[in-house]
Amino acid sequence: MLPDLIVTNARVLTMDDANPRAEAVALAGGKILAVGRRAEIEALAGPATQVIDAQGRTLLPGFFESHLHLVLGGAELAHLQLTGVYGAVPLGAAFHAYAAAHPAKPLLMAQGADYAMFGGRAITRHDLDAVIADRPIAMTAYDHHTVWANTAALVAAGLLHGAAMPAGHEVVMGPDGLASGELREFEAFAPVIALGGELRLNLGIATGGEPAPWPTEEERAVDRVKVARGLAHCAAHGITSMVNMDGNRYTLELLRELRDAGDLTARVKVPFHFKPTMDLSELDRAEAMTREYDDDWLQSGFVKMFMDGVMDSGTAYRLDDYPDQPGHRSAPLFEPGRFKEIASEIDRRNLQIAVHAIGDGAVRTTIDGYAAAQDTNGRRDSRHRIEHIEMIDRKDVPRLGALGIVASLQPSHPPGAMDFPLMPAMTKVGRSRWPDSFRARTLAEAGAPVAFASDWPVTDVSVLRNIQAALTRVPYEGAEDERLGLMAVLRAYTAGGAWAAHREAVTGRLVPGLAGDLVLLGGDIEATDPQQVGGMGIALTVCGGRITHQS
Numbered sequence: 001m002l003p004d005l006i007v008t009n010a011r012v013l014t015m016d017d018a019n020p021r022a023e024a025v026a027l028a029g030g031k032i033l034a035v036g037r038r039a040e041i042e043a044l045a046g047p048a049t050q051v052i053d054a055q056g057r058t059l060l061p062g063f064f065e066s067h068l069h070l071v072l073g074g075a076e077l078a079h080l081q082l083t084g085v086y087g088a089v090p091l092g093a094a095f096h097a098y099a100a101a102h103p104a105k106p107l108l109m110a111q112g113a114d115y116a117m118f119g120g121r122a123i124t125r126h127d128l129d130a131v132i133a134d135r136p137i138a139m140t141a142y143d144h145h146t147v148w149a150n151t152a153a154l155v156a157a158g159l160l161h162g163a164a165m166p167a168g169h170e171v172v173m174g175p176d177g178l179a180s181g182e183l184r185e186f187e188a189f190a191p192v193i194a195l196g197g198e199l200r201l202n203l204g205i206a207t208g209g210e211p212a213p214w215p216t217e218e219e220r221a222v223d224r225v226k227v228a229r230g231l232a233h234c235a236a237h238g239i240t241s242m243v244n245m246d247g248n249r250y251t252l253e254l255l256r257e258l259r260d261a262g263d264l265t266a267r268v269k270v271p272f273h274f275k276p277t278m279d280l281s282e283l284d285r286a287e288a289m290t291r292e293y294d295d296d297w298l299q300s301g302f303v304k305m306f307m308d309g310v311m312d313s314g315t316a317y318r319l320d321d322y323p324d325q326p327g328h329r330s331a332p333l334f335e336p337g338r339f340k341e342i343a344s345e346i347d348r349r350n351l352q353i354a355v356h357a358i359g360d361g362a363v364r365t366t367i368d369g370y371a372a373a374q375d376t377n378g379r380r381d382s383r384h385r386i387e388h389i390e391m392i393d394r395k396d397v398p399r400l401g402a403l404g405i406v407a408s409l410q411p412s413h414p415p416g417a418m419d420f421p422l423m424p425a426m427t428k429v430g431r432s433r434w435p436d437s438f439r440a441r442t443l444a445e446a447g448a449p450v451a452f453a454s455d456w457p458v459t460d461v462s463v464l465r466n467i468q469a470a471l472t473r474v475p476y477e478g479a480e481d482e483r484l485g486l487m488a489v490l491r492a493y494t495a496g497g498a499w500a501a502h503r504e505a506v507t508g509r510l511v512p513g514l515a516g517d518l519v520l521l522g523g524d525i526e527a528t529d530p531q532q533v534g535g536m537g538i539a540l541t542v543c544g545g546r547i548t549h550q551s
Ligand SMILES: [Zn+2]
Pocket: 067, 068, 069, 245, 455
């Protein structure tokens, strides 16, 4: 077989321990045909082979983004972006410009708001009314766990007088007996999201349910455009595989329709989202999705759950009190005994589990559940995962490695590491717990398999910026150095991610027979100052042998 594409004169880091370095890679039929020295690979070229001279730049397996929200991220590319906006005047300027550009939008939606936008005091509907009062406007916190809405949006969404919510989700009430404007967690702000026509794209994270009635072809076409924008955005950052961390069958259907049109530019895994209110029998739906979608491009095979919320809003479940709220530790979203039962049942059905756990209490409850599953079903190759692990009790650190639990971490999330300011976020954590926070290296050295991700749109999806954050993070006062070395970081974004998603037989390494998924960086990453890695750029992305991005 003659190669379709050869990338040569590269510094190839294969992530294959048997053959870690090479100079060139040949692809044929969407797969890797050969990896080796320049002369031997170039000699394979036929008359129709496209040959790309990499000019000594780093060539890697296509990036494996282990935790993102593709559909939400794609939709949000059209929203107002508030990263770095602080105070009433800049907020007003941003919203007024956006409002003028979108006179007909039923909801002016913004993203990336900081909880400390007004200096740390609670944000209310009155703050947003002062910006725009005569149209519904809302803004999502950068972590996507809180939305603030103005009075017009609360009225339109039917929330001004409050609403009954499942545990963990809250329409916060003000001293005047009306909604304050702060909406905590997905089900509380779903009625506001619905005003903008994007509720069906949020079901995967809010309820795990399916849109009813099923969206028309016209509605699906609108949604497909948003997903396609998200895919193109990821391809430009070198991503060829991704684990979507919310989902339902509708998400997979949209992706299948994109694939049928030739527009699927990455391999995507989509979970079944299990909510605390669900009966175990609902896992039949997870199994049905898993049977229906199981190939090299689209796959389900796992169940996502939330064990807690986030630190900033005080909804993360901790083992100790929040320093600014004596007596408050929040609570797990699944009662620990029931979680053990659920985890054992999912594991028994041969599905993987991924649980969002931020506080050390949520992390412990999740580990206990995975341990119970192992006691019940025996040790399988389950690779259950914990997403985020922002805080962990020292006694629990070795349990991940011992139980084979994957640490799915985001280098951009530690306050101070990338876009999130150190303060006041780390005040909420409390100085005495800084040494227990965001422990990438400690967990890796204690034997936990590590996968890296951005959690886009929570942070910039840029893999290179996340790599820079991982390489350059300054230790918190009194805490250990949690940086991993360059090769470990690259592995967590390639082979490590693929393994954590049970995809190592498909992609993640440059080995003949695996998928033709490549990323050519804008330079030689080993010779680049870590402080400059984020700006290196992506020269070329190839997924399944097809060029999906070229700068
Ligand atoms: Zn997430």
